Amino acid sequence: MTSTYPDTTGSNRTVGLLAALSAYTVLAVSALVLADLPTLVRIPVAVPVLLFAPGYALVAALFPRSRRLTSGRDYETSRSRGGTPDEFTTLERAVLAVVCSIALVPLVAVALNPVVGVDPPLVLVGVAVVTLFASLVGAVRAWTGPVAPSRGPTLRERLAFTVPTDTVTLVALALAAMLLVSSAAVALTGDGGDALETEFYFADGSPAPLETADTGGETLAYDLRISHHADHLQTYTVVVSRSTGDAGELTGAAVTVGPNETAAATVRVSRAAIDPGETLEFALYVGDGSTDSEGPHRVLRIGTNATAGP
Amino acid sequence: MSADESASPWESATPQATNPFETNAGRGSMSVENIFSARLSSDWGLDTIAAVLVVVVAVVLFPLRFFVSSVFVQAIPLIGGGAGVLYLVTNRHAGAGRRSNRWEVAPSTVHVVRMSTIVVFSAMVFVATVTGGRTVPFFAVAALAGMLVLAQILFAPRTELRPGIVLAQVVALAVLVRAAALLTTPGFIGIDAWVHVPDYAQSIRSSGELSAIADSKYYSAPLYHLLVVVASEAFGSSLRTGLYGTLGLVMPVSVVLVYFSTREFLAVRWALLATAAFAGADHVVRWGVHVIPTSMGLVFFLAVFYGISKIRTVERTRTLYAFVLLGIAATTFTHQVSTFVLLVFLGAGAVAQLAVRLAARRDRTTSSVGSGNVNFAGLLAVALPLAFAGWSIAPARGEDSFLGSMLEIADTRLGEMGFLDLSSAGTVPSPVVQELTTSVPTSVSLLDSLGFFTLLLVALVGSLALLGRDHVDQLSLTLLLAVASMVFVTLGAPLFGIYFLIPMRWYAFMYVPMVVLGAFGLRYLSLALSARQFVAVALVFTLCFTGPMLINHKGTPDNPVHNDAYHQFAFEESELAAAETIGGFHSPETTLYADNPYSLLLRDWQLLTTRAVELTAEGEIVHETTVYRDTAGDGVTQARYGEEMVKVPLTETQVCRESMTVAYTNGEVKYCRATR
Numbered sequence: 001m002t003s004t005y006p007d008t009t010g011s012n013r014t015v016g017l018l019a020a021l022s023a024y025t026v027l028a029v030s031a032l033v034l035a036d037l038p039t040l041v042r043i044p045v046a047v048p049v050l051l052f053a054p055g056y057a058l059v060a061a062l063f064p065r066s067r068r069l070t071s072g073r074d075y076e077t078s079r080s081r082g083g084t085p086d087e088f089t090t091l092e093r094a095v096l097a098v099v100c101s102i103a104l105v106p107l108v109a110v111a112l113n114p115v116v117g118v119d120p121p122l123v124l125v126g127v128a129v130v131t132l133f134a135s136l137v138g139a140v141r142a143w144t145g146p147v148a149p150s151r152g153p154t155l156r157e158r159l160a161f162t163v164p165t166d167t168v169t170l171v172a173l174a175l176a177a178m179l180l181v182s183s184a185a186v187a188l189t190g191d192g193g194d195a196l197e198t199e200f201y202f203a204d205g206s207p208a209p210l211e212t213a214d215t216g217g218e219t220l221a222y223d224l225r226i227s228h229h230a231d232h233l234q235t236y237t238v239v240v241s242r243s244t245g246d247a248g249e250l251t252g253a254a255v256t257v258g259p260n261e262t263a264a265a266t267v268r269v270s271r272a273a274i275d276p277g278e279t280l281e282f283a284l285y286v287g288d289g290s291t292d293s294e295g296p297h298r299v300l301r302i303g304t305n306a307t308a309g310p
Numbered sequence: 311m312s313a314d315e316s317a318s319p320w321e322s323a324t325p326q327a328t329n330p331f332e333t334n335a336g337r338g339s340m341s342v343e344n345i346f347s348a349r350l351s352s353d354w355g356l357d358t359i360a361a362v363l364v365v366v367v368a369v370v371l372f373p374l375r376f377f378v379s380s381v382f383v384q385a386i387p388l389i390g391g392g393a394g395v396l397y398l399v400t401n402r403h404a405g406a407g408r409r410s411n412r413w414e415v416a417p418s419t420v421h422v423v424r425m426s427t428i429v430v431f432s433a434m435v436f437v438a439t440v441t442g443g444r445t446v447p448f449f450a451v452a453a454l455a456g457m458l459v460l461a462q463i464l465f466a467p468r469t470e471l472r473p474g475i476v477l478a479q480v481v482a483l484a485v486l487v488r489a490a491a492l493l494t495t496p497g498f499i500g501i502d503a504w505v506h507v508p509d510y511a512q513s514i515r516s517s518g519e520l521s522a523i524a525d526s527k528y529y530s531a532p533l534y535h536l537l538v539v540v541a542s543e544a545f546g547s548s549l550r551t552g553l554y555g556t557l558g559l560v561m562p563v564s565v566v567l568v569y570f571s572t573r574e575f576l577a578v579r580w581a582l583l584a585t586a587a588f589a590g591a592d593h594v595v596r597w598g599v600h601v602i603p604t605s606m607g608l609v610f611f612l613a614v615f616y617g618i619s620k621i622r623t624v625e626r627t628r629t630l631y632a633f634v635l636l637g638i639a640a641t642t643f644t645h646q647v648s649t650f651v652l653l654v655f656l657g658a659g660a661v662a663q664l665a666v667r668l669a670a671r672r673d674r675t676t677s678s679v680g681s682g683n684v685n686f687a688g689l690l691a692v693a694l695p696l697a698f699a700g701w702s703i704a705p706a707r708g709e710d711s712f713l714g715s716m717l718e719i720a721d722t723r724l725g726e727m728g729f730l731d732l733s734s735a736g737t738v739p740s741p742v743v744q745e746l747t748t749s750v751p752t753s754v755s756l757l758d759s760l761g762f763f764t765l766l767l768v769a770l771v772g773s774l775a776l777l778g779r780d781h782v783d784q785l786s787l788t789l790l791l792a793v794a795s796m797v798f799v800t801l802g803a804p805l806f807g808i809y810f811l812i813p814m815r816w817y818a819f820m821y822v823p824m825v826v827l828g829a830f831g832l833r834y835l836s837l838a839l840s841a842r843q844f845v846a847v848a849l850v851f852t853l854c855f856t857g858p859m860l861i862n863h864k865g866t867p868d869n870p871v872h873n874d875a876y877h878q879f880a881f882e883e884s885e886l887a888a889a890e891t892i893g894g895f896h897s898p899e900t901t902l903y904a905d906n907p908y909s910l911l912l913r914d915w916q917l918l919t920t921r922a923v924e925l926t927a928e929g930e931i932v933h934e935t936t937v938y939r940d941t942a943g944d945g946v947t948q949a950r951y952g953e954e955m956v957k958v959p960l961t962e963t964q965v966c967r968e969s970m971t972v973a974y975t976n977g978e979v980k981y982c983r984a985t986r
Contacts, residue, residue: 032544037546038546039545039546039547039551042544042545042546042547043545043547043551043555046541046544046545047555047556047559049544050537050540050541050544050556051556051559051560062629062630062632062633063626063629063630063633087620087623087624087625087626089570091474091477091566092570095563095564095566095567095570096567096613096616096633098560098563098564099560099564099567099609099610099612099613100613100636102537102556102557102560102606102609103533103610103636103637103640105536105537105540105541106532106533106534106535106536106537106540106643107533107640107643109536109539109540110520110532110533110536110643113519113520117518117519117520118514118515118517118518118519118520118536118539119518120539120540120543120544121543123536123540124540124544166421168421168422168425169421169425171425172425172426172428172429173425173428175429175432176428176429176431176432177432178432179429179432179433179435179436180432180435180436182436183432183435183436183438183439183440186436186439186440187439190439197883197884197887197976197977198976198977199887199888199891199974199975199976200974200975200976201891201895201973201974201975201981202973202974203895204895205892205895205896205973205974205981205983206895206973206983207971207973227887227891229887297977298975298976298977299972299975300972300973300974300975301970301971301972302971302985303968303969303970303971303972303984303985
């Protein structure tokens with residue numbers, strides 16, 4: 001069917017889309033600013049506001065869709081009737097919307113900065129205002145703009161395809177589904193690498209140096225920290241020993257650390273127990289300690305004092 | 311949406327005419343397909359002269375390989391000479407009527423390849439999940455996926471080439487390649503991101519004031535940081551999620567702009583090829599995983615390029631100019647280097663505009679300066695003051711303004727420049743250090759650069775073919791001049807020791823016009839060669855471009871494939887935890903030494919005073935306070951030797967000597983102090 005009269009279907013659709021977009025933006029911004037939503041809800045709600053709505057409205061304002069002259073697909077026929085083609089495809093508009101959005105959102109923040117500083121909720125409100133304004137301009141321009149011939153099939157027509165059911169497609173889809181399900185299973189059941197991450201260190205990063213001269217049994221205190229990066233309670237044992245000689249273990253301490261917490265442990269060592277040239281080792285064991293056949297979990301060391309000794 | 315939708319002039323495909331170089335009559339006077347329709351010159355046309363010149367320059371540059379070991383210096387004369395000879399031979403032998411569609415495969419084959427691509431995409435997800443990121447098996451599968459997409463583009467019959475489906479595949483592949491890195495790497499990939507997000511963006515977020523970064527040059531270019539702050543607040547998430555949820559997503563989607571830009575020059579097949587090539591190019595992937603203001607600048611550059619490409623073919627030029635100006639302003643307020651690249655592009659356009667105008671005046675015609683041309687001079691007149699104003703108010707270290715700082719650097723460096731003054735010419739390491747250090751093997755270096763060389767070859771052929779047209783229009787000339795000037799900055803200026811323009815940042819921008827010319831080069835070859843010859847060329851292109859581009863070390867900072875030649879610019883969870891804890895107790899006044907790039911992380915993220923460890927002539931490290939990480943021993947990392955950075959695997963006993971106190975450990979990282 002062809003008609004020489006302007007068909008306002010395209011304009012109606014554009015105005016409707018812009019109205020829906022504006023409504024969504026207002027609702028989404030209201031929810032983001034006023035409601036205490038969890039992150040998992042906020043992200044899908046916010047992404048269209050940050051990455052699509054303002055840009056789409058701007059593109060609609062700059063390049064309004066032209067009204068369609070006919071519902072036919074014959075471009076040349078339509079064009080010969082004096083229409084102006086819509087020079088941007090739907091996909092083109094969508095991509096431009098994304099690019100324009102990432103420019104507009106921070107530009108709104110720049111514009112508001114002299115007045116209210118960088119206040120993200122107000123920036124979101126500003127983005128909503130820009131979207132509404134641009135949508136209004138876009139709607140007016142679409143309604144009053146030039147008449148255009150059809151560019152070809154509509155988006156709905158383009159998307160209307162039959163699902164292929166041939167063997168190749170079914171096998172491919174089955175394989176793809178199997179691989180994706182396997183990936184999800186691996187991701188959910190995987191141990192996430194090194195399950196037990198423990199940091200072991202001297203509190204100030206600069207332990208007192210060993211002074212091997214005889215000072216009459218004076219003790220050295222070492223302030224240690226154990227950071228436990230796991231979601232369960234864990235007991236550790238600190239064992240202090242000399243690197244040489246037969247005395248072995250000098251002292252020790254057991255520490256229980258809460259999930260993702262850092263615990264302190266102070267160990268004292270008698271200076272008299274350390275011979276010249278020896279190093280002191282602070283071994284950290286998981287559990288109750290030295291019976292661990294795999295050896296210490298972490299080891300700190302205080303090196304030889306080159307200037308000390310007889 | 312299929313490629314042969316003749317209902318729309320913008321979607322019409324390349325004509326399958328008997329004369330390979332005839333104009334696409336179906337596109338009418340406003341059509342741009344005919345802009346690029348090549349003409350076989352039987353005499354010595356501009357293209358032939360240019361091809362001969364390229365060959366002569368290649369021959370002249372060839373002996374440089376005996377003085378400089380750079381793989382670029384060695385290969386580029388061969389690439390240039392090869393492209394010139396290839397063009398001369400094909401141009402000479404390409405007779406009318408040689409073109410055929412015999413290189414197109416059956417529709418059923420296309421269907422199998424299309425479905426296989428979906429399976430391989432799923433396999434990419436599986437391999438990334440099982441192996442924990444972008445590992446060698448992942449890149450093997452990704453390269454296969456890329457080749458399948460390119461195969462569809464190059465070998466599908468026109469009626470089976472569905473641009474919508476292929477674009478979806480290109481974007482999906484781009485997303486998978488980038489997401490596999492972003493989602494499996496703790497923290498950020500690259501070094502600069504550690505300044506932009508945890509420092510600048512966090513400062514703005516904490517203070518609620520843009521003035522929090524008033525001492526940074528990004529004070530006048532804060533769009534990236536503001537986007538991250540607003541997004542993370544809107545998401546109620548970390549800054550990292552805010553970044554990856556916005557710009558991280560936009561990066562792979564923005565490659566579609568290359569398609570729409572190229573469609574203004576070429577038919578669907580070649581526009582898709584340009585898009586796929588751009589999406590998979592090393593430096594484009596790089597800015598998709600190392601998401602910093604350069605990435606955002608690249609997106610805006612694509613938008614400007616798109617707008618300019620479109621101006622000549624739409625009726626609403628005024629609003630399109632407004633769109634282009636918005637893109638220029640956005641680039642200016644985002645990134646200084648991107649702005650400079652954009653100015654060079656606009657400058658190339660202005661020169662082309664002037665040349666076309668002069669040529670038209672000489673020919674006493676006005677056809678070349680009609681409404682179809684882009685007013686680059688006008689755009690430049692707006693962009694230049696905007697850029698200079700931004701640079702003037704941007705502070706820089708030790709200078710009142712970024713502009714003053716850059717002018718001083720330029721003055722100094724230009725005064726010091728000399729031919730063949732490459733960065734490789736520096737302190738000669740002692741024999742012990744030479745034994746310790748590693749250099750990139752030529753074979754690895756060649757493989758690493760093979761994708762770029764392939765693109766350069768077809769882009770050169772495309773450039774020559776472009777010159778062979780009846781009428782070189784303004785936009786075509788702009789592309790040629792833009793690529794030429796960008797190639798000079800990236801490949802030519804370093805020969806003179808000029809690095810202050812940061813040539814590595816230019817590649818991704820240069821690829822935008824390059825892929826258009828490259829696609830045109832392949833289109834030219836498809837017309838000029840026999841079916842069998844073109845199949846060979848297309849297969850070589852597919853093999854040499856896809857895999858090497860994907861594994862190029864610039865595109866794989868998270869996990870270089872050749873980790874014994876290139877170091878990693880990403881950190882493990884344990885390394886980040888260590889950096890944070892060490893930052894808590896180490897005095898910022900005391901210099902801390904670690905391998906490079908870990909020392910940069912400690913400096914930029916924890917704001918400590920750090921330097922890369924320095925090797926003595928005996929190959930020892932004698933610093934008082936050091937940090938060692940196991941990764942530095944697993945692959946290659948960087949250390950200083952004199953004023954040079956050398957690639958070296960570091961051992962624990964080198965960095966944390968036996969006599970030192972180990973004051974921190976988490977199993978992967980140790981903090982050591984010399985015992986006093």
